[in-house]
Amino acid sequence: xxxxxxxxxxxxxxxxxxxxxxxxxxxxxxxxxxxxxxxxxxxxxxxxxxxxxxxxxxxxxxxxxxxxxxxxxxxxxxxxxxxxxxxxxxxxxxxxxxxxxxxxxxxxxxxxxxxxxxxxxxxxxxxxxxxxxxxxxxxxxxxxxxxxxxxxxxxxxxxxxxxxxxxxxxxxxxxxxxxxxxxxxxxxxxxxxxxxxxxxxxxxxxxxxxxxxxxxxxxxxxxxxxxxxxxxxxxxxxxxxxxxxxxxxxxxxxxxxxxxxxxxxxxxxxxxxxxxxxxxxxxxxxxxxxxxxxxxxxxxxxxxxxxxxxxxxxxxxxxxxxxxxxxxxxxxxxxxxxxxxxxxxxxxxxxxxxxxxxxxxxxxxxxxxxxxxxxxxxxxxxxxxxxxxxxxxxxxxxxxxxxxxxxxxxxxxxxxxxxxxxxxxxxxxxxxxxxxxxxxxxxxxxxxxxxxxxxxxxxxxxxxxxxxxxxxxxxxxxxxxxxxxxxxxxxxxxxxxxxx
Amino acid sequence: xxxxxxxxxxxxxxxxxxxxxxxxxxxxxxxxxxxxxxxxxxxxxxxxxxxxxxxxxxxxxxxxxxxxxxxxxxxxxxxxxxxxxxxxxxxxxxxxxxxxxxxxxxxxxxxxxxxxxxxxxxxxxxxxxxxxxxxxxxxxxxxxxxxxxxxxxxxxxxxxxxxxxxxxxxxxxxxxxxxxxxxxxxxxxxxxxxxxxxxxxxxxxxxxxxxxxxxxxxxxxxxxxxxxxxxxxxxxxxxxxxxxxxxxxxxxxxxxxxxxxxxxxxxxxxxxxxxxxxxxxxxxxxxxxxxxxxxxxxxxxxxxxxxxxxxxxxxxxxxxxxx
Amino acid sequence: xxxxxxxxxxxxxxxxxxxxxxxxxxxxxxxxxxxxxxxxxxxxxxxxxxxxxxxxxxxxxxxxxxxxxxxxxxxxxxxxxxxxxxxxxxxxxxxxxxxxxxxxxxxxxxxxxxxxxxxxxxxxxxxxxxxxxxxxxxxxxxxxxxxxxxxxx
Numbered sequence: 001x002x003x004x005x006x007x008x009x010x011x012x013x014x015x016x017x018x019x020x021x022x023x024x025x026x027x028x029x030x031x032x033x034x035x036x037x038x039x040x041x042x043x044x045x046x047x048x049x050x051x052x053x054x055x056x057x058x059x060x061x062x063x064x065x066x067x068x069x070x071x072x073x074x075x076x077x078x079x080x081x082x083x084x085x086x087x088x089x090x091x092x093x094x095x096x097x098x099x100x101x102x103x104x105x106x107x108x109x110x111x112x113x114x115x116x117x118x119x120x121x122x123x124x125x126x127x128x129x130x131x132x133x134x135x136x137x138x139x140x141x142x143x144x145x146x147x148x149x150x151x152x153x154x155x156x157x158x159x160x161x162x163x164x165x166x167x168x169x170x171x172x173x174x175x176x177x178x179x180x181x182x183x184x185x186x187x188x189x190x191x192x193x194x195x196x197x198x199x200x201x202x203x204x205x206x207x208x209x210x211x212x213x214x215x216x217x218x219x220x221x222x223x224x225x226x227x228x229x230x231x232x233x234x235x236x237x238x239x240x241x242x243x244x245x246x247x248x249x250x251x252x253x254x255x256x257x258x259x260x261x262x263x264x265x266x267x268x269x270x271x272x273x274x275x276x277x278x279x280x281x282x283x284x285x286x287x288x289x290x291x292x293x294x295x296x297x298x299x300x301x302x303x304x305x306x307x308x309x310x311x312x313x314x315x316x317x318x319x320x321x322x323x324x325x326x327x328x329x330x331x332x333x334x335x336x337x338x339x340x341x342x343x344x345x346x347x348x349x350x351x352x353x354x355x356x357x358x359x360x361x362x363x364x365x366x367x368x369x370x371x372x373x374x375x376x377x378x379x380x381x382x383x384x385x386x387x388x389x390x391x392x393x394x395x396x397x398x399x400x401x402x403x404x405x406x407x408x409x410x411x412x413x414x415x416x417x418x419x420x421x422x423x424x425x426x427x428x429x430x431x432x433x434x435x436x437x438x439x440x441x442x443x444x445x446x447x448x449x450x451x452x453x454x455x456x457x458x459x460x461x462x463x464x465x466x467x468x469x470x471x472x473x474x475x476x477x478x479x480x481x482x483x484x485x486x487x488x489x490x491x492x493x494x495x496x497x498x499x500x
Numbered sequence: 501x502x503x504x505x506x507x508x509x510x511x512x513x514x515x516x517x518x519x520x521x522x523x524x525x526x527x528x529x530x531x532x533x534x535x536x537x538x539x540x541x542x543x544x545x546x547x548x549x550x551x552x553x554x555x556x557x558x559x560x561x562x563x564x565x566x567x568x569x570x571x572x573x574x575x576x577x578x579x580x581x582x583x584x585x586x587x588x589x590x591x592x593x594x595x596x597x598x599x600x601x602x603x604x605x606x607x608x609x610x611x612x613x614x615x616x617x618x619x620x621x622x623x624x625x626x627x628x629x630x631x632x633x634x635x636x637x638x639x640x641x642x643x644x645x646x647x648x649x650x651x652x653x654x655x656x657x658x659x660x661x662x663x664x665x666x667x668x669x670x671x672x673x674x675x676x677x678x679x680x681x682x683x684x685x686x687x688x689x690x691x692x693x694x695x696x697x698x699x700x701x702x703x704x705x706x707x708x709x710x711x712x713x714x715x716x717x718x719x720x721x722x723x724x725x726x727x728x729x730x731x732x733x734x735x736x737x738x739x740x741x742x743x744x745x746x747x748x749x750x751x752x753x754x755x756x757x758x759x760x761x762x763x764x765x766x767x768x769x770x771x772x773x774x775x776x777x778x779x780x781x782x783x784x785x786x787x788x789x790x791x792x793x794x795x796x797x798x799x800x801x802x803x804x805x806x807x808x809x810x811x812x813x814x815x816x817x818x819x820x821x822x823x
Numbered sequence: 824x825x826x827x828x829x830x831x832x833x834x835x836x837x838x839x840x841x842x843x844x845x846x847x848x849x850x851x852x853x854x855x856x857x858x859x860x861x862x863x864x865x866x867x868x869x870x871x872x873x874x875x876x877x878x879x880x881x882x883x884x885x886x887x888x889x890x891x892x893x894x895x896x897x898x899x900x901x902x903x904x905x906x907x908x909x910x911x912x913x914x915x916x917x918x919x920x921x922x923x924x925x926x927x928x929x930x931x932x933x934x935x936x937x938x939x940x941x942x943x944x945x946x947x948x949x950x951x952x953x954x955x956x957x958x959x960x961x962x963x964x965x966x967x968x969x970x971x972x973x974x975x976x
Contacts, residue, residue, distance in 0.1 A: 174880055181873065186681055188866045191604065198569065201571070216911070220907060220908060322706065344708075401923075407569065408919070410919050454864065455680050
């Protein structure tokens with residue numbers, strides 16, 4: 001096969017001492033920014049972008065892709081240990097990862113995340129090579145109308161698997177959507193609920209909101225307990241996953257790879273959708289769905305794998321079409337453009353060393369990261385030996401730093417505290433905040449694609465059922481809706497039967 | 501105690517040294533260049549390139565500080581409110597200066613900042629699918645005039661420079677094309693290639709490879725002149741609308757009351773840095789055209805563009821909202 | 824432990840009522856924004872609809888809470904939680920004007936004293952030490968640029 005030969009050339013590019021070093025530095029830095037709450041792949045890549053101006057194009061993308069991948073690996077660490085999402089993609093991991101940590105399985109959760117990430121990352125690069133161009137064309141057929149239906153489906157999927165009662169979940173989704181409307185409306189330039197603040201024209205800051213809702217609220221909740229259930233540091237021999245855990249994780253990892261790869265093509269919000277969908281699938285098909293929310297292994301392994309599979313898939317629109325679908329690949333694009341390399345249909349023939357060098361370095365980066373992360377597990381887990389009264393204040397400081405470092409905005413710090421209080425009150429009375437966060441992320445794009453579709457169709461609502469992509473998603477939507485309805489009816493009958 | 505007072509007096513007197521003396525040894529410490537855009541975009545790339553090119557001329561470090569938000573208005577507000585000592589400058593693109601003030605309540609006017617120089621511009625372009633019944637810019641205009649409200653064009657956001665650039669042309673020729681705003685040129689390109697909008701409207705780089713691969717037919721630029729990267733696309737001069745040019749351009753601004761000597765020094769240094777062939781090549785790699793203007797020309801450009809785009813915005817019903 | 828204790832259903836219902844209150848506020852704030860038409864929704868359309876939906880769902884949550892009257896009690900805002908929250912709020916407000924090192928030194932001193940129940944002099948010692956160490960790690964090693972404020976270094 002031709003591309004195998006090219007790939008070998010790619011490895012020759014990636015394996016030069018300098019590019020190897022760049023890949024390693026990128027992975028290391030990416031892990032560091034991924035672990036820090038607040039700083040995600042985007043900030044991590046942006047911070048080192050100026051450095052890459054002095055490198056050759058292949059070296060530049062190799063390093064940046066390393067950061068991207070590294071941040072995705074590192075993102076799960078604080079989710080599992082402290083219930084603080086390192087970035088949007090690890091929001092889901094907070095749910096069962098942290099529960100595992102509470103049960104003394106932090107080491108296993110981190111190990112499974114790293115291994116799952118490796119598998120997902122590797123599978124998605126194989127997929128990228130095999131069906132990349134094909135999928136890119138499929139992605140183009142997703143216009144605003146289909147995008148809207150797709151996001152609606154994602155929200156429905158999540159509401160189905162949420163741990164709180166349906167009416168509370170719905171309320172949280174609506175609240176999230178409402179919070180998402182703050183900021184300047186892109187279609188009319190109307191500043192909504194900004195009260196004259198230019199800071200607010202970009203909307204509420206997701207990072208501040210997520211760290212507040214998950215991390216800060218967790219600390220506040222723990223302080224109310226006389227003997228809080230905080231994560232326990234496992235003993236050394238309990239660090240690795242048990243055979244039972246591996247059995248539960250393996251199929252979830254495979255499914256997560258598929259889900260993550262497919263959803264990597266969703267523009268803009270791919271990582272958060274793919275992780276939520278993976279979680280939903282795992283919970284739905286699990287034989288023990290009651291374990292979810294209480295430290296289910298599949299609920300960590302699946303989404304964490306999906307997360308990294310998405311990273312590989314998100315390269316497809318960039319490399320094949322020259323169009324970044326998510327902000328992180330937009331940075332890769334500008335790193336290439338500054339060297340006069342224009343990704344797109346002609347990239348493979350015009351700059352094979354960049355294309356194949358990048359692909360090879362993605363394989364390599366995944367290998368480096370899994371090797372780098374496994375020893376780190378024991379270091380991170382040992383943090384849990386710090387008593388809660390000392391660890392919690394330090395975590396709060398790191399939260400402040402993370403949020404501040406994004407935009408140096410006093411408003412974001414206020415949002416962090418407000419979200420912390422809000423999350424504390426909501427969670428105290430068992431309102432699940434995960435759907436809120438997902439709705440917040442999707443809300444903005446959902447409304448835009450809804451209105452864009454209507455602009456394009458000139459007010460004709462049939463646009464939402466036209467086109468192949470929209471139809472596919474509609475079938476999925478109907479399927480899930482139908483299944484859920486059936487489950488509800490069955491559930492009623494069952495409880496009805498059980499009642500005396 | 502007396503020593504303390506004397507020390508304080510000495511400190512105060514150094515602070516009061518006449519501005520000219522300060523201006524002479526300006527810059528004596530690193531200069532901060534505020535960029536109101538996130539890292540990685542075109543504006544940021546040019547800012548970093550010119551910062552690097554100007555360092556040896558000014559013999560000082562120039563530190564790029566990204567302050568994104570509000571379509572550039574947050575960072576621009578910071579620049580105009582900064583201490584006018586020449587140590588805080590701003591590298592901006594034209595949108596926060598001449599476009600945003602029509603839709604947002606901003607805390608600056610052309611009087612709150614001094615324009616120092618500008619480096620060049622990049623045109624926007626309108627492209628169609630290969631099977632669209634038009635082969636030239638002229639035919640494109642005729643086609644949209646013949647079918648008012650039938651076609652759609654994707655743009656970078658309502659009230660944004662790209663949309664105003666296009667509407668400026670459409671209003672002039674009396675055509676109506678329905679705008680569909682997207683999050684940026686990349687998103688517009690994706691929706692255009694998928695056939696969800698009739699025209700691509702946006703900057704050159706995202707569409708160039710697809711034009712080269714025959715997936716897009718680029719017919720009309722929003723600059724007066726043609727662009728060598730897209731030889732088939734007409735410039736506005738070709739259809740007799742040269743005076744309606746609206747392009748994306750980049751320049752250096754400083755807080756309004758920066759000492760004139762400092763401004764003159766900066767103008768000279770940055771113009772020198774931007775005029776080199778190396779910098780020209782950098783700009784061309786990003787699909788932009790080098791056109792170095794001094795303080796006077798840049799200032800005139802800003803005021804003229806602000807007025808012209810204000811009229812377009814009013815004509816298509818965009819107005820500053822109260823909130 | 825000081826703090827509130829209230830029946831679960833009352834708190835649950837209160838959150839529901841608060842959510843509907845937020846919905847009312849949203850709808851009122853969204854009212855002046857143009858809502859457009861069914862075929863061409865304006866910028867005020869979605870916020871208004873969401874506001875109304877939130878009113879309904881909030882009330883539904885409250886009603887549900889009233890029906891699930893199980894007599895369980897919930898402890899709220901213990902002394903530690905209150906101290907932690909107020910300290911965090913003060914630190915968030917002082918973070919930029921006062922700068923990283925002074926703000927965090929005070930914040931950590933208070934929290935170490937209250938949450939970890941250390942004697943005050945050790946809490947202050949640890950607090951100051953930790954704030955300098957964190958400053959060194961983030962500012963010097965990672966080069967993140969923390970707020971300088973009144974801290975001279």
